[in-house]
Amino acid sequence: MTLKLEHVTKKFGNFTAVNDLSLEIPEHAIFGFLGANGAGKTTSFRMILNLIDPTSGTITWKGKPIDYSRTDEIGYLPEERGLYPKLKVQEQIIYLAKLRGMSKQDTQRALKEWLDRFQVPQYLDKKIEELSKGNQQKIQFIASVIHNPKLLILDEPFSGLDPVNVELMKDAVKDLAKEGTSIVFSSHRMDHVEELCEHLCMMQHGKPILHGNLREIKRSFGKKNLKVQADFDVSFIEKIPGVVGAKYYSDTGLYQIENEDVSQRILEELQGKGFVRKFELDEPSLNDIFIEKAGESYE
Numbered sequence: 001m002t003l004k005l006e007h008v009t010k011k012f013g014n015f016t017a018v019n020d021l022s023l024e025i026p027e028h029a030i031f032g033f034l035g036a037n038g039a040g041k042t043t044s045f046r047m048i049l050n051l052i053d054p055t056s057g058t059i060t061w062k063g064k065p066i067d068y069s070r071t072d073e074i075g076y077l078p079e080e081r082g083l084y085p086k087l088k089v090q091e092q093i094i095y096l097a098k099l100r101g102m103s104k105q106d107t108q109r110a111l112k113e114w115l116d117r118f119q120v121p122q123y124l125d126k127k128i129e130e131l132s133k134g135n136q137q138k139i140q141f142i143a144s145v146i147h148n149p150k151l152l153i154l155d156e157p158f159s160g161l162d163p164v165n166v167e168l169m170k171d172a173v174k175d176l177a178k179e180g181t182s183i184v185f186s187s188h189r190m191d192h193v194e195e196l197c198e199h200l201c202m203m204q205h206g207k208p209i210l211h212g213n214l215r216e217i218k219r220s221f222g223k224k225n226l227k228v229q230a231d232f233d234v235s236f237i238e239k240i241p242g243v244v245g246a247k248y249y250s251d252t253g254l255y256q257i258e259n260e261d262v263s264q265r266i267l268e269e270l271q272g273k274g275f276v277r278k279f280e281l282d283e284p285s286l287n288d289i290f291i292e293k294a295g296e297s298y299e
């Protein structure tokens with residue numbers, strides 16, 4: 001029951017918004033679409049949902065094109081938030097859930113649970129226009145998940161939310177995945193994708209420049225990061241073989257090293273030179289990988 005994109009390209013006139021995108025989104029996974037503004041994330045989602053046609057390539061869900069207008073298996077949180085301002089929260093959600101084939105009673109039950117979960121039970125009979133933007137977003141998120149979709153597509157679900165609400169929404173996304181929903185979400189925040197996703201696709205100017213399992217991507221990148229903080233000058237570390245990058249922030253040296261053996265060599269060289277306050281070996285960040293692949297910084 002996977003979502004499959006094969007050689008998908010979308011052109012608007014002479015401009016290529018998505019360029020030869022192929023990927024498979026495994027069942028029950030959280031899949032992150034990462035990319036700066038204009039990278040092609042929303043265009044990819046619109047094609048997945050059959051809202052616009054690819055110029056070339058094919059997209060299938062369970063082996064067939066998605067019929068977004070009819071299926072009750074899909075949930076979609078669009079980037080442009082679009083609730084009816086004059087409707088009350090309850091009226092709005094009941095209306096949208098009905099389009100997904102849900103009864104009024106089931107919707108009311110599920111809505112109460114979601115409002116409690118998002119700590120806003122008092123919004124049930126409030127008009128959408130009376131809510132703050134972030135709270136409207138929570139309601140629109142509820143609209144996209146109320147019918148327990150099997151495939152959930154979330155376009156920038158965390159943008160505009162304060163840190164507390166980002167955490168609430170992240171937990172909801174994690175729980176939905178645990179319950180069996182396949183989730184695809186876009187973000188320009190690498191930290192959100194690193195935290196939530198097993199799989200990701202990183203887009204740049206319409207092209208996928210990195211794609212696959214997050215752990216595999218990090219492992220195959222090879223290099224690791226080492227943080228050293230000491231009461232003496234540690235800049236000699238950059239000359240040690242296997243150290244391929246160095247940066248300094250006040251009293252901390254940040255090194256990119258080829259492998260773990262190099263960190264052992266560095267540790268030996270540090271012995272007897274003075275007091276070492278920090279020696280921390282880390283996986284490469286997505287940003288490190290992006291810079292190497294794309295030849296430029298992320299945003």
Ligand SMILES: Nc1ncnc2c1ncn2[C@@H]1O[C@H](COP(=O)(O)OP(=O)(O)OP(=O)(O)O)[C@@H](O)[C@H]1O
Nearest residue numbers: 012017035036037038039040041042043044079188
């Ligand atoms: N209907 C359209 N006609 C012409 N160009 C378009 C159209 N839709 C999108 N584009 C262009 O395609 C590129 C990709 O846009 P898209 O909205 O997919 O990016 P995105 O990664 O979602 O960006 P953001 O993070 O800003 O939402 C942009 O340069 C955009 O201007």
